[in-house]
Amino acid sequence: MFIELSYEIGPDIPVYPGSPRDEFIPVSRMKEGDVCNATVLKHYLHNGTHVDAPFHFGRDSRTIDQISIDDFVYYQPLVIGKRLHRSELVEPADLLSYGDSLYSADILLIFTGFSQFRNDTAVFADDFPAISRESAELIRKSLLNVKAVAIDTLSIESPTLGPESDFEVHRTLLDERLYDTRPLLVYEDVNIARVVDKKIRMICAFPLRLKGLDASPVSMVAEI
Numbered sequence: 001m002f003i004e005l006s007y008e009i010g011p012d013i014p015v016y017p018g019s020p021r022d023e024f025i026p027v028s029r030m031k032e033g034d035v036c037n038a039t040v041l042k043h044y045l046h047n048g049t050h051v052d053a054p055f056h057f058g059r060d061s062r063t064i065d066q067i068s069i070d071d072f073v074y075y076q077p078l079v080i081g082k083r084l085h086r087s088e089l090v091e092p093a094d095l096l097s098y099g100d101s102l103y104s105a106d107i108l109l110i111f112t113g114f115s116q117f118r119n120d121t122a123v124f125a126d127d128f129p130a131i132s133r134e135s136a137e138l139i140r141k142s143l144l145n146v147k148a149v150a151i152d153t154l155s156i157e158s159p160t161l162g163p164e165s166d167f168e169v170h171r172t173l174l175d176e177r178l179y180d181t182r183p184l185l186v187y188e189d190v191n192i193a194r195v196v197d198k199k200i201r202m203i204c205a206f207p208l209r210l211k212g213l214d215a216s217p218v219s220m221v222a223e224i
Contacts, residue, residue: 005191005203005220006049007118009041013048014121014189016154020044045215051148051207052186056214057167058175061183064216065209071147071185074203077222078105079196083113084129089158092138107148107203108139111192115152127160128153136172141181148205149173150187150220190220198224 007013011022023042028034046052051072054061078101082094090110095102102108112129130153139146149156157169173184187205201223207216 001224003194003198003222003224005194005205005222006218007189007191009043009048009217014118014124014154015044015047017125017159019047022047043217045210045213045217046188048217049187049189049191049220050215051205051218052170052174052188052215053213054174054176054183054185056174056186057170058177058183061174061176063210063212063214064207065211065213067185069206072205072207072218074107074148074205075201076104076106076145077109077195077200077203078102078107079109079111079192079200081111081113081196083111086114086123086127086129087158087160088112088129089132090129090135091132092134095135095138095143102143104145105143106145107150108143108146109190109192109195110149110151110156111196112152113193115191115193125154125159127158128155130158130161131156131169133165133168133172136169140172140179140184144181146184147182148185148187150190150192150205152190152192153188155188156186187218187220195222195224198222200224 025040027038053064117123205220
């Protein structure tokens with residue numbers, strides 16, 4: 001059985017504070033006498049369920065079209081469940097409580113439970129939970145089987161702490177020059193609630209091959 005973990009894209013979806021909203025621009029409509037229905041999508045790459053490439057916070061790092069397709073397929077997913085309130089962070093102890101399974105996982109799905117507020121944009125975008133710099137560093141330096149991290153909030157990084165620290169969580173995970181270990185992929189605004197307490201066999205999260213760019217919307221699907 002397959003479960004979709006991506007949300008629909010639309011003009012009214014919640015976005016990271018200050019981000020531009022998406023637009024659907026009609027080019028032709030059959031109800032108005034045109035031969036077909038056709039639309040232009042104006043989409044900010046960090047809206048909705050998307051993946052950040054290393055280039056997002058690494059000046060000389062790989063862009064979304066330069067990443068091997070194998071890096072978007074995961075056979076050892078691990079859901080890290082810790083319900084958090086606004087401004088709270090996932091700390092290393094929360095990760096380490098998962099024992100050996102943490103070291104065999106190839107993608108970590110951080111479930112904070114905050115997605116219950118997604119239909120209330122004002123709440124969902126207001127100082128949502130995220131992961132700490134120490135957690136990002138643990139994942140980058142010690143969990144060497146992990147290829148990606150996903151979270152059920154608008155960003156892996158706190159919207160208050162991130163700007164104050166020059167977005168150190170993103171840089172820790174993504175910048176290829178920062179550590180000798182591999183950078184990760186970062187998935188944000190993922191509907192992880194749908195696979196909590198389920199046995200996940202595999203996850204695929206394929207991007208658009210946007211040449212030279214920093215991110216892409218993804219269709220993320222879990223096989224359970």
